[in-house]
Amino acid sequence: MTERQENAIRLGLVGIGKIARDQHLPALASDDCFVLAATASRNATLDQIPGHADITAMLEGGHALDAVSLCTPPDGRHAQALAAIDAGLHVMLEKPPAATLSEIAALAERARARGVTLFTTWHSREAAGVGPARAWLTGKRIDAVRIAWREDIRRWHPGQEWILAPGGFGVFDPGINALSIATAILPDPLLLESAWMDVPEGRASPLAAGLTMRSGGAQVTAAFDFLQTGPQTWDIEVDTDAGMLRLRMGGSILQLPDAPEMQAPDREYARLYARFAELVAAGESDVDIRPIQLVADAFLLAERRMTAPFAF
Amino acid sequence: MTERQENAIRLGLVGIGKIARDQHLPALASDDCFVLAATASRNATLDQIPGHADITAMLEGGHALDAVSLCTPPDGRHAQALAAIDAGLHVMLEKPPAATLSEIAALAERARARGVTLFTTWHSREAAGVGPARAWLTGKRIDAVRIAWREDIRRWHPGQEWILAPGGFGVFDPGINALSIATAILPDPLLLESAWMDVPEGRASPLAAGLTMRSGGAQVTAAFDFLQTGPQTWDIEVDTDAGMLRLRMGGSILQLPDAPEMQAPDREYARLYARFAELVAAGESDVDIRPIQLVADAFLLAERRMTAPFAF
Numbered sequence: 357m358t359e360r361q362e363n364a365i366r367l368g369l370v371g372i373g374k375i376a377r378d379q380h381l382p383a384l385a386s387d388d389c390f391v392l393a394a395t396a397s398r399n400a401t402l403d404q405i406p407g408h409a410d411i412t413a414m415l416e417g418g419h420a421l422d423a424v425s426l427c428t429p430p431d432g433r434h435a436q437a438l439a440a441i442d443a444g445l446h447v448m449l450e451k452p453p454a455a456t457l458s459e460i461a462a463l464a465e466r467a468r469a470r471g472v473t474l475f476t477t478w479h480s481r482e483a484a485g486v487g488p489a490r491a492w493l494t495g496k497r498i499d500a501v502r503i504a505w506r507e508d509i510r511r512w513h514p515g516q517e518w519i520l521a522p523g524g525f526g527v528f529d530p531g532i533n534a535l536s537i538a539t540a541i542l543p544d545p546l547l548l549e550s551a552w553m554d555v556p557e558g559r560a561s562p563l564a565a566g567l568t569m570r571s572g573g574a575q576v577t578a579a580f581d582f583l584q585t586g587p588q589t590w591d592i593e594v595d596t597d598a599g600m601l602r603l604r605m606g607g608s609i610l611q612l613p614d615a616p617e618m619q620a621p622d623r624e625y626a627r628l629y630a631r632f633a634e635l636v637a638a639g640e641s642d643v644d645i646r647p648i649q650l651v652a653d654a655f656l657l658a659e660r661r662m663t664a665p666f667a668f
Numbered sequence: 669m670t671e672r673q674e675n676a677i678r679l680g681l682v683g684i685g686k687i688a689r690d691q692h693l694p695a696l697a698s699d700d701c702f703v704l705a706a707t708a709s710r711n712a713t714l715d716q717i718p719g720h721a722d723i724t725a726m727l728e729g730g731h732a733l734d735a736v737s738l739c740t741p742p743d744g745r746h747a748q749a750l751a752a753i754d755a756g757l758h759v760m761l762e763k764p765p766a767a768t769l770s771e772i773a774a775l776a777e778r779a780r781a782r783g784v785t786l787f788t789t790w791h792s793r794e795a796a797g798v799g800p801a802r803a804w805l806t807g808k809r810i811d812a813v814r815i816a817w818r819e820d821i822r823r824w825h826p827g828q829e830w831i832l833a834p835g836g837f838g839v840f841d842p843g844i845n846a847l848s849i850a851t852a853i854l855p856d857p858l859l860l861e862s863a864w865m866d867v868p869e870g871r872a873s874p875l876a877a878g879l880t881m882r883s884g885g886a887q888v889t890a891a892f893d894f895l896q897t898g899p900q901t902w903d904i905e906v907d908t909d910a911g912m913l914r915l916r917m918g919g920s921i922l923q924l925p926d927a928p929e930m931q932a933p934d935r936e937y938a939r940l941y942a943r944f945a946e947l948v949a950a951g952e953s954d955v956d957i958r959p960i961q962l963v964a965d966a967f968l969l970a971e972r973r974m975t976a977p978f979a980f
Contacts, residue, residue, distance in 0.1 A: 434859070455969070456859065456860050456965035456968065456969065457769070457961045457964060457965055457968075458857065458858065458859050458860060458958065458961050458962055458965050459859055461857070461958070461961065462857035462859060465857070522862070522863075522969050522970060522971045523968065523969040525968075545770065545773070545774035545777070546770065547746070547768065547770050547771055547774060548768050548770060550834070551834075560970075560971055560972065646770065646773070649769045649770050649773065649964075650770055651968070652769060652961075652964035652965065652967065652968050653768035653769055653770050653964065655964065655967040655968045656768065656769075656835065656837075656963070656964050656967045657767070657768065657834050657835040658834060658872075659834045659872055660872065660972075
């Protein structure tokens with residue numbers, strides 16, 4: 357571990373799954389604004405960090421925590437976040453911030469009332485190309501936007517039956533990342549006009565979906581596909597009066613007209629924690645529900661088609 | 669017409685359908701805070717009131733409007749409301765306020781930026797029993813809430829195919845009224861836990877639905893049914909530590925323990941316009957999305973069952 361700042365934020369991490377190990381722990385280890393003071397997880401613990409079976413035990417563990425970061429599935433996140441807020445702690449939420457929009461609104465209200473920071477993170481917005489893309493688009497006329505998010509569910513979510521269950525979002529689980537980028541780079545509100553979903557027989561959530569949206573004067577289309585074998589696609593193309601912008605590989609590669617391709621190492625979670633530290637220092641919250649709001653709008657408006665049964 | 673106040677709000681009414689004739693026009697005729705200065709409707713006009721084919725023509729009609737009230741279907745309401753806001757006018761919206769949550773958020777943002785009042789109305793909240801119900805529940809322990817909203821689609825929506833089309837909300841079209849009352853009378857946030865929907869084969873929106881929610885420590889259930897023949901039910905029962913509260917007939921009848929039944933004439937729309945006038949005078953907005961947010965949450969989480977085809 358690096359040397360910590362004296363006023364470092366004492367953080368409790370809840371949920372030690374793949375995303376915590378792959379992303380949160382490395383980001384925390386290299387950020388001296390944070391001290392990882394405790395964890396909560398039903399099954400896992402970390403060497404040399406006090407571990408608890410659940411968040412209640414962690415909050416009562418005498419760790420003098422300042423903040424909590426939740427990497428558990430969205431299903432139980434509302435209750436956990438509420439417990440942390442009511443204990444006077446700042447809270448950072450993995451995406452999507454909770455299982456429903458009403459839960460997020462209730463958390464935001466409670467955090468406001470308690471005077472603590474609530475940060476709903478959208479990690480894809482921190483991909484290297486997203487900030488420069490937003491900056492380049494500023495002041496340009498946007499004519500059309502095409503989102504293509506096509507990946508192989510069997511490769512990225514092997515055996516994860518919950519993703520096709522009620523509330524599992526289906527192909528919107530990755531697709532919400534595209535919507536988080538689009539809402540961040542487009543200057544005008546992104547509004548849904550129509551949608552379709554292909555839901556396999558016997559499942560509740562879609563394997564494929566298409567959205568037709570608008571943003572200012574531009575039509576915005578999104579194609580989400582969970583059955584893409586071979587090359588995987590996470591691309592956004594924006595036609596403007598100054599040529600086409602292309603964000604590729606989930607926002608990590610930026611192509612601008614007459615410019616060399618921009619690419620940089622993945623620092624998504626390092627940037628999320630840096631932003632969380634800033635918000636805590638400023639006494640502010642950042643609760644942006646636009647990506648999950650668009651997903652809910654899609655479920656509300658979509659024409660559904662039943663497709664063949666799917667097995668992992 | 670009664671004599672108008674000198675500083676009365678000059679109102680443009682958009683959409684002259686059943687709800688405008690049954691509710692808005694009588695309410696406006698007896699409220700001297702308003703002058704109905706113009707209308708916009710594709711097909712209808714009113715005697716002695718300048719009429720236009722659409723809102724653009726009405727806004728350019730030289731009527732010195734202060735405000736606009738929208739009674740058109742939710743589908744096109746966002747564009748109409750945006751035109752009014754951008755013309756610097758205050759806007760009142762029938763329920764639901766727009767076709768999607770993203771549209772409502774975008775309107776709220778624009779109204780704030782333009783410094784005009786936006787009022788998302790929920791007429792059932794103005795039913796005679798709702799205010800007294802909220803007051804009576806204050807400070808009581810709420811143990812359970814049961815919502816039963818059962819009506820005959822063929823009687824109340826004859827031939828309205830759109831209500832079962834994508835975005836038509838199905839049985840949530842009336843059900844959202846129950847949710848607007850529940851969110852108004854319950855002191856704690858109303859959060860969805862699970863839901864089911866019965867969608868007839870070949871339709872997109874449900875004829876029946878069940879929600880399991882929670883509010884503080886209380887379980888809240890809602891049963892919505894669009895195939896109820898015989899007696900129609902629009903009831904909410906609340907079990908408390910001081911006995912059971914019953915709101916019946918859409919909130920117009922209130923039954924409290926050991927008290928005579930309370931009933932009063934329907935003044936829902938009169939109260940909505942009085943509130944709109946107050947908001948305009950105070951320079952404030954009232955944008956409460958909780959009822960439609962719960963509907964979107966239900967579409968997001970629901971287990972769907974396909975039922976037999978339905979014909980009106």
